[in-house]
Amino acid sequence: MPSTLQSLIGNLPEAIVIIDPVRDRFICANNLACELFGRTDTDLMQRPVSSNFRNSLPQLCVFTEALLHRGVGMMQEISAVRACGKELELEVNGSAFTLEGNDQLVTFCMRDKSWYRQWREHSNAQHHHRSGLLHWQRMHQVFENIERENQLILSAAGEGIYGVDADGCATFVNPAAERLLGWKAEDLIGHNIHTAIHHTHPDGSDYCVGDCPIMAAFKDGAVRQVDDEVFWRKDGKPIPVEYTSTPILDNGHLVGAVVLFRDVSERKIAEVKLRSALEEVERLKHKLELENAYLQEEISESYNFHHIIGRSHPIQQIIKQIQLVAPTVATVLITGESGTGKELIARAIHHGCDRNSRPLVRVNCAAIPRDLFESEFFGHIRGAFSGALNDRLGRFEVADGGTLFLDEVGELPLELQGKLLRVLQDGEFERVGESTTRSVDVRVIAATNKNLKQKVTDGLFREDLYFRLNVFPIHSVPLRERLDDIPLLTTHFLKKICQRFHKPELKISLAQAQRLQSHNWPGNIRELENLIERQVILSRGDKLRLEAPTATNHQPEPLAAPQEHDLVTEQDCRSLRHRAITGALRQTGGKIYGPDGAARIMGIKPTTLASRMRKLGIQRDQFTPNSSLSR
Numbered sequence: 001m002p003s004t005l006q007s008l009i010g011n012l013p014e015a016i017v018i019i020d021p022v023r024d025r026f027i028c029a030n031n032l033a034c035e036l037f038g039r040t041d042t043d044l045m046q047r048p049v050s051s052n053f054r055n056s057l058p059q060l061c062v063f064t065e066a067l068l069h070r071g072v073g074m075m076q077e078i079s080a081v082r083a084c085g086k087e088l089e090l091e092v093n094g095s096a097f098t099l100e101g102n103d104q105l106v107t108f109c110m111r112d113k114s115w116y117r118q119w120r121e122h123s124n125a126q127h128h129h130r131s132g133l134l135h136w137q138r139m140h141q142v143f144e145n146i147e148r149e150n151q152l153i154l155s156a157a158g159e160g161i162y163g164v165d166a167d168g169c170a171t172f173v174n175p176a177a178e179r180l181l182g183w184k185a186e187d188l189i190g191h192n193i194h195t196a197i198h199h200t201h202p203d204g205s206d207y208c209v210g211d212c213p214i215m216a217a218f219k220d221g222a223v224r225q226v227d228d229e230v231f232w233r234k235d236g237k238p239i240p241v242e243y244t245s246t247p248i249l250d251n252g253h254l255v256g257a258v259v260l261f262r263d264v265s266e267r268k269i270a271e272v273k274l275r276s277a278l279e280e281v282e283r284l285k286h287k288l289e290l291e292n293a294y295l296q297e298e299i300s301e302s303y304n305f306h307h308i309i310g311r312s313h314p315i316q317q318i319i320k321q322i323q324l325v326a327p328t329v330a331t332v333l334i335t336g337e338s339g340t341g342k343e344l345i346a347r348a349i350h351h352g353c354d355r356n357s358r359p360l361v362r363v364n365c366a367a368i369p370r371d372l373f374e375s376e377f378f379g380h381i382r383g384a385f386s387g388a389l390n391d392r393l394g395r396f397e398v399a400d401g402g403t404l405f406l407d408e409v410g411e412l413p414l415e416l417q418g419k420l421l422r423v424l425q426d427g428e429f430e431r432v433g434e435s436t437t438r439s440v441d442v443r444v445i446a447a448t449n450k451n452l453k454q455k456v457t458d459g460l461f462r463e464d465l466y467f468r469l470n471v472f473p474i475h476s477v478p479l480r481e482r483l484d485d486i487p488l489l490t491t492h493f494l495k496k497i498c499q500r501f502h503k504p505e506l507k508i509s510l511a512q513a514q515r516l517q518s519h520n521w522p523g524n525i526r527e528l529e530n531l532i533e534r535q536v537i538l539s540r541g542d543k544l545r546l547e548a549p550t551a552t553n554h555q556p557e558p559l560a561a562p563q564e565h566d567l568v569t570e571q572d573c574r575s576l577r578h579r580a581i582t583g584a585l586r587q588t589g590g591k592i593y594g595p596d597g598a599a600r601i602m603g604i605k606p607t608t609l610a611s612r613m614r615k616l617g618i619q620r621d622q623f624t625p626n627s628s629l630s631r
């Protein structure tokens, strides 16, 4: 009988045993059941059933009882012990039946619960896989359709075009993309395209796929246009690209994107060139504007240019010094009172050197606000300080190759003097806000009406800078020390000013000239020039009206009122000269020589004064403090 039962259960696909519950013995077991317990059929038959369920005996008894009582049943929590000692969680379906009238037997159909669990997971996975595969196939169908329907366009297009599925894998790659990227289509298709060609930013940093606009398009379905990224070729070289990523929808679901890109290397190179060309144009334009401003200034100064008028000994000395120093590159320091012609000397030096095709750039150090000095001298870059809206060239750069005229150099703030010294010594400087060191080739001519030496002593001017500037000193003599030049200067100014005002040229009479010579001219040549200009404006016809210059402390005596016909007789001359000399002697208490003597006040040599006094019969001692004439 057992062999009949054995043949019945032998090939069933579940582990099945038939048990005699009264005797606690297996009647038969199929192969799967033997495998489940890890025993041979013989071994199993020799052992009590309960020994195989020793850890779940109560459950076994209750379950068997229930089967005998109800006929069928199911037990989900029962554990069996395999031959190796390992426990198995079983799920058992059972049934009871009676064999040949008496013996009540039960059948256990057993399932290993952990195996079932695994199997279910596997089956779920397979299910997912199958449905994923279907989705994938569908997606591919979409891309295949795109590829097939647009085959001609894809092959002919000059732009690179590739498809990418929702997992980021390439689905097709057109020939232009193959050429541009150096990859074969088959190397890319099915592989993550971001990892292959889009993995790194232009600066070499990692390009996280989460930041990729192409991938982002899968989430929001938006078209992305990007033009400042690179794709990486197979040979490791980056190509600057502009690309458009267009998401693909299938039945309302995002299934991927088509990316169209073009190599913009040449455009980028052209852009860089254009940008630097525009910057260069802007720089040159700015430089030209500045130069132009200086040249305009030059033109307006052209009347005076080179026109150093005078035959006096001091002016001849100055002209010799100019001729000597002009052709060199030596720094020149011109000292002298205001209005004595320091700038004229500087221009004459520049004109006489081989830099004269470049501008002479003048900086009036007294006119620059303190906090703008550095920027004015060395320039600044945009944003260097509030209000610096653009890059700006400094005067040193504008004067490159030419001459920089530092007027009123004594007014330079101490903190800038060191920087000036550096550029004088090394020709190097930095723009404000920039660390790049720039070089210039500039000749410097400085001028001051201050006593620089005294400033050095007072600690207001760096001694090293003073010596650096004072390589070749020229002293511009005040007009009162070269009164002999007054007639020439007056004639020169008359001509120049009459031309400017389109007036017929006016002449100055000897008497007028002598009257001018008896003035002290604290404002020097500028004062004379201004006076002449005023008189030209006031004059009518071809006669020069000549009013007395503004009175000064040193003025010996008010000048005579203008003669009605401007004709000066010899007698007029004698009396004018007499009055001038007596006035000067009265002022100096009869002193002729020395810095506070009458000769100096009149701007003539003491010997000349003494000779004139002799001719006019003027006695010096008439003016000494005790004399009545001195009052």
Ligand SMILES: Nc1ncnc2c1ncn2[C@@H]1O[C@H](COP(=O)(O)OP(=O)(O)OP(=O)(O)O)[C@@H](O)[C@H]1O
Residues within 6 Å of the ligand: 304, 307, 308, 309, 310, 336, 337, 338, 339, 340, 341, 342, 343, 344, 345, 407, 449, 476, 489, 492, 525, 526, 529
């Ligand atoms: N020797 C000269 N011959 C002709 N004109 C002269 C002479 N010297 C000075 N001038 C004229 O006098 C005016 C003042 O000269 P300039 O500006 O050169 O003096 P400065 O010493 O530089 O004055 P400041 O110290 O005030 O800048 C100018 O118009 C200049 O052309």
